[in-house]
Amino acid sequence: MVGLAEASARAAREPLDVSCALCGRLLGQRVERHHVVPKSEGGTQTVPVHPICHRTIHAFVANRELATSYATMEQLRERDDMRRYLRWIADKPPDFRAPTRQRTTP
Secondary structure, three states: OOOHHHHHHHHHHOOOOOEOOOOOOEOOOOOEEEEOOOHHHOOOOEEEEOHHHHHHHHHHOOHHHHHHOOOOHHHHHOOHHHHHHHHHHOOOOOOOOOOOOOOOOO
């Protein structure tokens, strides 16, 4: 369990999260932290994302791929499937929710 002093120190070090690291829209009431390189692959850096953006990342890309081929958010945004998602989500409100589908393997 994180102590109050430790949580306050961490909050002081982290910038105020105002926009999603994936889509760039303002964050809403619910914010999740995405490990840029998955924790299971040794990653420690996290970025704030909408829950729907977080689910979409993991629906489109396996953890191993995130660690090896998409180690930055910029690289992730360059994927064709992610570009389509980003165009679709761009005009949605911050707390927009919808079902997320797993990617299909051809």
